[in-house]
Amino acid sequence: MESMLTLLWPEIALFITTCVVMILGQSKFKDTRDLCPGLAAIGLIVSGFLAWYFRGVTSDAVLPHLPYYGKLVICGVGLMLLMLVAGSADRELEADAAKGKPFEPIRSTRGEFYSFVLFSLTGLMLCTSANDLILLFLALELTSLPTYVMVSISTNRNRSMEAGVKYFFLGALGAAIFLYGFAMIYGGTGTTNFEDISRTVAAQAAGGGINPLVILGVVLSLVGLGFKIASVPMHFYTPDVYQGSSSSVAGFLAFVPKAAGFFAILSICGLVGWSHGVTEQSLPEGPRVLLWVVAALTMTLGNVLAIMQRSVKRILAYSSIAHSGYMLVGVIAGPGPSGADFERNGIAAVLFYLVSYGVMTIGAFAVLACLEKKRSDGSLDEVDDIDDLRGLARTRPVLGWTMVLSSMGLLGLPPLLGFLGKLPLFTAGIGAKEIILVLVLGINSAIAAYYYLRLAYTCFIESPETTPNAPKVVEAPFAARRWAGVISMLCVVGLAVFGSWLGNLAEIGATYRPPKYVQPAAAVVPVSAPTP
Amino acid sequence: MAMPLAIHSEPAFVASLAASDLSSYVPVMILITMAITFGIINVFGSLVIGPRRDGPTKSAAYESGMNAVGTARKRFNVRFYLIAMVFLVFDIEIIFLYPWAVTFPNLAQGTNESLIWLARILFFVFTTVIAYVYGVRKGVFKFD
Numbered sequence: 098m099e100s101m102l103t104l105l106w107p108e109i110a111l112f113i114t115t116c117v118v119m120i121l122g123q124s125k126f127k128d129t130r131d132l133c134p135g136l137a138a139i140g141l142i143v144s145g146f147l148a149w150y151f152r153g154v155t156s157d158a159v160l161p162h163l164p165y166y167g168k169l170v171i172c173g174v175g176l177m178l179l180m181l182v183a184g185s186a187d188r189e190l191e192a193d194a195a196k197g198k199p200f201e202p203i204r205s206t207r208g209e210f211y212s213f214v215l216f217s218l219t220g221l222m223l224c225t226s227a228n229d230l231i232l233l234f235l236a237l238e239l240t241s242l243p244t245y246v247m248v249s250i251s252t253n254r255n256r257s258m259e260a261g262v263k264y265f266f267l268g269a270l271g272a273a274i275f276l277y278g279f280a281m282i283y284g285g286t287g288t289t290n291f292e293d294i295s296r297t298v299a300a301q302a303a304g305g306g307i308n309p310l311v312i313l314g315v316v317l318s319l320v321g322l323g324f325k326i327a328s329v330p331m332h333f334y335t336p337d338v339y340q341g342s343s344s345s346v347a348g349f350l351a352f353v354p355k356a357a358g359f360f361a362i363l364s365i366c367g368l369v370g371w372s373h374g375v376t377e378q379s380l381p382e383g384p385r386v387l388l389w390v391v392a393a394l395t396m397t398l399g400n401v402l403a404i405m406q407r408s409v410k411r412i413l414a415y416s417s418i419a420h421s422g423y424m425l426v427g428v429i430a431g432p433g434p435s436g437a438d439f440e441r442n443g444i445a446a447v448l449f450y451l452v453s454y455g456v457m458t459i460g461a462f463a464v465l466a467c468l469e470k471k472r473s474d475g476s477l478d479e480v481d482d483i484d485d486l487r488g489l490a491r492t493r494p495v496l497g498w499t500m501v502l503s504s505m506g507l508l509g510l511p512p513l514l515g516f517l518g519k520l521p522l523f524t525a526g527i528g529a530k531e532i533i534l535v536l537v538l539g540i541n542s543a544i545a546a547y548y549y550l551r552l553a554y555t556c557f558i559e560s561p562e563t564t565p566n567a568p569k570v571v572e573a574p575f576a577a578r579r580w581a582g583v584i585s586m587l588c589v590v591g592l593a594v595f596g597s598w599l600g601n602l603a604e605i606g607a608t609y610r611p612p613k614y615v616q617p618a619a620a621v622v623p624v625s626a627p628t629p
Numbered sequence: 630m631a632m633p634l635a636i637h638s639e640p641a642f643v644a645s646l647a648a649s650d651l652s653s654y655v656p657v658m659i660l661i662t663m664a665i666t667f668g669i670i671n672v673f674g675s676l677v678i679g680p681r682r683d684g685p686t687k688s689a690a691y692e693s694g695m696n697a698v699g700t701a702r703k704r705f706n707v708r709f710y711l712i713a714m715v716f717l718v719f720d721i722e723i724i725f726l727y728p729w730a731v732t733f734p735n736l737a738q739g740t741n742e743s744l745i746w747l748a749r750i751l752f753f754v755f756t757t758v759i760a761y762v763y764g765v766r767k768g769v770f771k772f773d
Contacts, residue, residue, distance in 0.1 A: 102745070116759040123766035202767050 101228070103154045107144035107168045108222045114140025115215040122208010125200055127191075133211045134183055134577070138176060140215060144222070145172030158228050158291040159367035159610055166448060166606025167225030167360055174352060174455045175218045177584055179211075181463050182345045183577035185251060186210035206250050213243035217353050224360040230279045230289040233361060237275075237325065240357040241268050244350060251343035252479070260341025267334045268324060275321025275361075281314030282368065294368045295612035302373065302381075311369065312383045318365045319387060325358030326421040327414075329394040336406075339414035344479060345578065347410055348462030351417045352455040358421075359451055362428055363444060371431030372611050379431060379529060388429050389534060396422030396541040403548045408481045412548055413461055416507060419545060420454050423522055426538055430525035432609035439521060439600055441528040445607035446521035449600055453506075453518035453592070460503035460585030461552075464489075464496045466578045470568040478568065483552070485570050488561030493572065499582040501553045506589040508549035509542055514593045517600075711769045718760045725753060 118133050118140075148168035155161035187207040194200045220239030227233035245268060249261030283289050285308040286297040301307045324331040339347040366380055373381045380388070399419030406412045427450065430443030439445050468480040480486070490497030506515040519542070526535040592599060690697045729750050736743040764770070 116756070120759065120762055120766060123763065 103151055104156060104164055104226050105223075106151055107148045107172075108219050108226070110144040110147055111140055111215055111219045111222065114143075115212045115219065118215060119208050119212040122205065122211065123202040127194065127200075130200075130205075130207060133208060134179060137211045137215055138179055141172050141175050141179065141218070145169060148172065148222075156226055156228050158364060159295050159370060159612060160363060160444070160606075160608065161610055162605050162608045163360065163363065163448075164222075164226040166602055167356075168222050169602065170448075170452050171218055171221050171225075171356070174356075174452065174459070175214075177456070177459050177581050178218075178349050178352065179214060180577040180581035180584070181348050181459055181466060182210070182214060184573075184575040185343055185345050189253070210247065210250065213247050214349070217241075217243040217247075217349075221353055221357050221360070224357045224364075227361075227364065228291045230283060230291075230294075233364060234272075234276055234279060237322075237357055237361055238272065241272070241325070241354060244354060247346050247349065248338060248342040251346040256341045257343070260338045263334055263341075264338045267331070271321045271324025271331055273321070274324075275318045278314045278317030278319075278321055278365075281310050281317060282365075283314075285310030285312075285314060291364065291368060292612075295370060298369050299372075299612040307369065307381060312381060315365055315369055315381075315384050316387050319362060319384060319391075322358045322362050322365070323391065325354045325361070326424075327355065327418045328391050328421045328425065329398055329418075330391070332395065332398070332418045335418055336411045336414040339417075340408060340410045340481065344410065344462050344465035347413070348459050348466065351413065351458045351462065355417065355421060356451055356455070359424060359428075359447060363447070366428060366431075367609075370611055371609070376530070378433060380429065385429060388425055389531070392422050392425035392429065393534060393537045394422075395419065395425065396538065397544075400541050400544040400548075404544070406548070407483050409461075409465060409483050409486065409552070410481055412483070412552065413458065416545070416548070417458065419541065420450075420507075422541070423519065423538060424450050424454075426526045426531070426534055427522050429531060429534065430522075430529035432607060433525065433528055435609075435611075437528075439604050440524040442604065442607050443522070443525035443529065444609065445600075445603045446518075446525045448606050449603040450518040450522060452599065452603075453514045456585050456588045456592070457503050457506040457515055460499050460582050460589060461507070463578050463582035463585060464500045464503070467496055467573055467575070467582060468570055469573050471571050472568045480570060483555055486552070486555050487559045489556040492561050495579065496572075496582060497556045499586045500556045502586050502589050504549040504552040508546055512590075512593060514589045514596065517593050517596055708769075708772070711764075711767075715761070715764050715769055718757060718764075722754070722757045726750070 152165045220236050223236035227236050245265040286294045327335045396419045399415045403415030424447050427443035427447035432444050433441040470478040506513040509515040509519045
């Protein structure tokens with residue numbers, strides 16, 4: 098109990114910051130309102146420090162060091178996301194207030210916007226430290242609920258309302274499915290505690306076979322969590338929602354729900370454990386087949402559909418779908434034999450790739466968020482069409498190079514971060530003897546080259562737009578977003594060279610402690626549905 | 630690649646599953662059957678033995694004994710919605726505080742456990758206070 102509390106200190110710190118930010122955002126004075134993003138950043142740094150300080154405290158689930166790695170990473174990437182969303186809310190309202198109109202708190206969304214970012218990150222941290230099905234469900238909801246609102250209020254166009262409603266209803270559907278799965282797991286084991294579940298499942302596997310209710314529960318949970326990571330049967334919302342929300346919120350959506358989904362998938366797969374099959378190092382047959390099919394379909398569909406898009410946000414949305422498919426390969430491969438190094442450990446590969454995907458995609462979305470189109474009547478619109486990026490490397494070198502490096506990184510070109518992330522996925526897949534899946538992964542990386550290279554080509558080689566009537570592309574007045582892009586560009590190059598510490602950290606985070614096999618017959622409770 | 634169900638083909642396992650799992654759902658089944666039967670009996674009962682007296686007054690809409698003054702499709706002041714939200718905050722707080730207050734005296738006073746319980750509820754009250762302050766700053770209680 099008390100160790101659980103120590104584990105939760107980063108979340109508590111972040112939550113308190115959230116509350117303060119929410120109140121400060123309603124202040125009458127502009128100087129106080131302007132404190133919001135800075136305070137949010139300080140909260141994130143403090144909670145990252147707490148996560149590092151309490152690194153010795155482990156959760157009692159099968160991945161005991163996942164909270165430590167997860168929270169450190171969330172704080173790091175969270176800071177970049179905070180820069181990316183800076184200035185998203187209240188632009189018109191602040192302009193009015195600057196002209197001398199009284200500030201109207203009821204119309205303001207700035208405090209809410211930053212506190213929703215922090216709420217969502219708090220939920221994401223809770224996902225890593227959850228040791229109970231109920232806590233995991235609440236954490237997933239805490240991650241998602243703020244994002245529904247953020248999508249709706251990100252722009253004042255109807256499009257983002259539509260996107261928000263779509264996202265909300267499909268999100269509720271996904272939540273219902275995985276909650277049903279959680280209920281099945283409870284029905285098959287009689288407990289909601291992760292440690293007890295994994296022990297019971299290990300006992301069941303040793304004596305006859307895992308209860309089909311548990312397998313059904315895990316399968317349903319994986320399908321439902323597929324919504325969070327945008328994997329194939331639940332991917333339909335992704336392009337519409339990304340296109341409907343503002344570029345910076347789309348960047349937020351690309352990392353946070355996906356990370357929550359993968360942390361939850363790792364926890365749920367950890368319940369049944371990677372100790373089944375012929376090699377005794379894979380998931381039980383049902384979840385494994387499901388994940389196999391979903392992974393293959395997700396990467397193929399994501400990449401093929403991305404080729405047909407002209408909207409940059411839709412391209413990035415389909416690329417987000419495809420990357421979920423890549424990461425599922427690591428989940429299937431599992432931790433490998435005990436004491437396996439980084440190359441064979443699929444979980445470490447997933448954890449590492451999650452960060453590198455987040456960093457690279459933030460760069461791409463930051464470029465979009467930094468630009469806006471000015472129409473002839475003076476109104477501003479988001480940059481979305483791929484033609485708007487023509488010759489960006491010549492007209493705006495920093496943004497152009499960020500886009501080029503981000504897309505090259507997402508493609509996985511050798512000297513960059515994406516390559517370093519994808520390589521362990523390949524080796525882990527081969528180590529787990531999933532040769533066909535690794536082949537699919539390889540072919541998909543080749544398909545993906547088409548649209549990533551097109552993005553880079555448009556920015557780098559084509560000449561800038563010269564049509565006289567076309568809306569003019571101008572830079573948005575948010576320095577922080579540009580910094581998010583620059584940091585992402587530095588990370589794409591720098592982490593590829595000096596990234597071994599992150600790899601080691603991911604390896605610690607992926608420490609797998611298989612459930613203890615029991616025991617004399619007296620200690621094994623015969624499995625039945627819970628007594629009322 | 631074996632299919633998922635192949636794991637459980639042992640007859641002994643299937644038998645034990647049927648015996649242990651389904652029997653514990655019998656009360657639920659009985660409850661569902663009772664609920665459906667109750668509904669059907671009520672509907673048919675009032676159809677068969679209920680009196681039928683119709684008239685303009687009977688079919689008129691009323692609320693708590695008052696005659697209706699207009700259509701229900703009217704715009705409400707958004708303030709009612711905000712007040713309802715603030716009410717919910719305190720409503721939920723009471724719901725959680727009550728069982729806590731009933732349980733708390735049963736813990737040994739001054740022990741680590743009781744302190745943690747106290748800290749938990751204080752943290753919860755803190756969140757409610759934040760919600761209240763947020764409402765005030767947002768101008769929910771300004772009735773101009």
